[in-house]
Amino acid sequence: MITGERLPNWLKKRAEITPERVAIEFRDRQYTFRELDKLAEENARRLVSLGLQKGDTCAFLLRNHIDSVIMIHALFNLGITIVMLNSRLTAKELSWQIADSESKWLITEGGFSDKLEGIAAELPRVQILIKEEVMLLPAKSKSYTEEEFVLTDAATIMYTSGTTGKPKGVIQTFGNHWWSAMGSVLNLGLTEEDCWFCAVPIFHISGLSILMRNVVYGMKIILVETFNEEEANEMIMKKGVTIISVVAAMLNRMLLALGEQRYPDHFRCMLLGGGPASKHLLEESKRKRIPVYQTYGMTETSSQIVTLAPEYSMKKIGSAGKPLFPSQLKIEVDGRTASPDEPGEIVVAGPNVTKGYLNREEETSRAIKNGWLYTGDIGYLDSEGFLYVMDRRSDLIISGGENVYPAEIESVLSLHPAVFEAGVSSMSDMKWGQIPVAFVVPYPDMKPAEAELIEFCRDQLAPYKVPGEIVFCESLPRNASNKLLRRELKKRLEERG
Numbered sequence: 001m002i003t004g005e006r007l008p009n010w011l012k013k014r015a016e017i018t019p020e021r022v023a024i025e026f027r028d029r030q031y032t033f034r035e036l037d038k039l040a041e042e043n044a045r046r047l048v049s050l051g052l053q054k055g056d057t058c059a060f061l062l063r064n065h066i067d068s069v070i071m072i073h074a075l076f077n078l079g080i081t082i083v084m085l086n087s088r089l090t091a092k093e094l095s096w097q098i099a100d101s102e103s104k105w106l107i108t109e110g111g112f113s114d115k116l117e118g119i120a121a122e123l124p125r126v127q128i129l130i131k132e133e134v135m136l137l138p139a140k141s142k143s144y145t146e147e148e149f150v151l152t153d154a155a156t157i158m159y160t161s162g163t164t165g166k167p168k169g170v171i172q173t174f175g176n177h178w179w180s181a182m183g184s185v186l187n188l189g190l191t192e193e194d195c196w197f198c199a200v201p202i203f204h205i206s207g208l209s210i211l212m213r214n215v216v217y218g219m220k221i222i223l224v225e226t227f228n229e230e231e232a233n234e235m236i237m238k239k240g241v242t243i244i245s246v247v248a249a250m251l252n253r254m255l256l257a258l259g260e261q262r263y264p265d266h267f268r269c270m271l272l273g274g275g276p277a278s279k280h281l282l283e284e285s286k287r288k289r290i291p292v293y294q295t296y297g298m299t300e301t302s303s304q305i306v307t308l309a310p311e312y313s314m315k316k317i318g319s320a321g322k323p324l325f326p327s328q329l330k331i332e333v334d335g336r337t338a339s340p341d342e343p344g345e346i347v348v349a350g351p352n353v354t355k356g357y358l359n360r361e362e363e364t365s366r367a368i369k370n371g372w373l374y375t376g377d378i379g380y381l382d383s384e385g386f387l388y389v390m391d392r393r394s395d396l397i398i399s400g401g402e403n404v405y406p407a408e409i410e411s412v413l414s415l416h417p418a419v420f421e422a423g424v425s426s427m428s429d430m431k432w433g434q435i436p437v438a439f440v441v442p443y444p445d446m447k448p449a450e451a452e453l454i455e456f457c458r459d460q461l462a463p464y465k466v467p468g469e470i471v472f473c474e475s476l477p478r479n480a481s482n483k484l485l486r487r488e489l490k491k492r493l494e495e496r497g
Helices: 010-017 033-049 066-077 091-100 110-122 174-188 205-217 229-238 248-258 279-287 361-367 406-413 450-458 486-496
Strands: 006-008 022-026 029-032 057-060 081-084 105-108 127-130 148-150 154-159 169-173 195-198 220-223 243-247 269-273 292-298 303-307 328-333 344-349 372-381 387-392 397-399 402-404 419-429 433-442 469-472
Touching (some): 006 010, 010 066, 029 033, 066 081, 066 205, 091 110, 105 110, 110 127, 154 205, 169 174, 174 205, 195 205, 205 220, 205 243, 205 303, 229 243, 243 248, 248 269, 248 279, 269 303, 292 372, 328 372, 361 372, 402 406, 406 419, 406 433, 419 486, 433 450, 433 486
Parallel strands (some): 022 220, 057 081, 057 105, 195 220, 195 243, 243 269, 269 292
Antiparallel strands (some): 006 148, 344 372, 372 387
């Protein structure tokens, strides 16, 4: 019996409704929903024969690949909670997360053999299954397939990047994923021609949420292993892609590769997340008539929770928009609701918000109060209720008692014609406590002088916001989702002494 707390197994329901519709394209091979369901069921039977059973927790270390998608659905079929592991982490970091999540199993692939040796040595009791070997086994066992998903059950666990202390496992329920998909479709709409390009890692919420929407919406996705700006542009131009999820660094590279070409009319939008984008980048997108919908979300909200509605994409440049239909948002300053345009902590609520951190009662009660999640991000609402995200609280620079937001300086530097991208951190200063330092990646064949860039900032920023130094570099440190890692910039400064 289906109640309000249960829904039919998403892939099985989708395969029943639209079996011949293309679900996924990977390496030019197309898989229908019927095929995807059949392959997931076969792999569920193989996993059962190896001893996996309902209620287990299984760590998952796989790259973007059709096999990975099949494995995710196979584990869902068996009622197993999946711990999504970041493949960029070291063996020691991965071992810590596997142990912290109390995973009995690790499904991975031969390409990670160097890390697997370290994990096996650290965690001898965890059973490691190599994908290539599992998929060669005969699918003899009869698996028990979950016909329904209980919306309050944990579907996935993802660890936060851990800007301070050890990372925390964010519990994402089936209900969180469902309501995230519902909130997005009520904002973006859906057409039969929609095709979502997934070049972001599926172990991250930006990528996994696309896989969830794929089966819930019955929408085709094109999955690739890694992001390449020329390939992404070609997918839009020639493969009918209508939606793509990007962060600012990806969009910047796509615009550069696009030159003066224009995207075809079928292209609906760039969903831009991963932190504030520079005004220069947004204005350049507008000039090329590229609809960029800024979003705001996090692991704890199972992807976006605030998005700029289509009709405001050109009018409210720089805004992340308003909360999606099922969600709520407020700005708090010292326990009170902030006035319009007053910066404060972004606080959100809704059915897509996590119920807490795995085995972390204290951190959960500190972050979630009366159903509201205190994000640690700084932003403000304008007089019309549109959110503008300023920065992470942890990245805030306090110089001479004044608040300095790195994103603001990065945005100004990005306006300079010689600056491809910029990242800002801080270093200690005897007089001011902290001063901002900018890391700049110039455009190819351009070599702006440090004094020129500092003077450029001086013309547009208050004196306490002007970088005390410009460090030129070939690239900025980013995580697997291409988000800028300002703590790595800080580490570079500290190591320099």
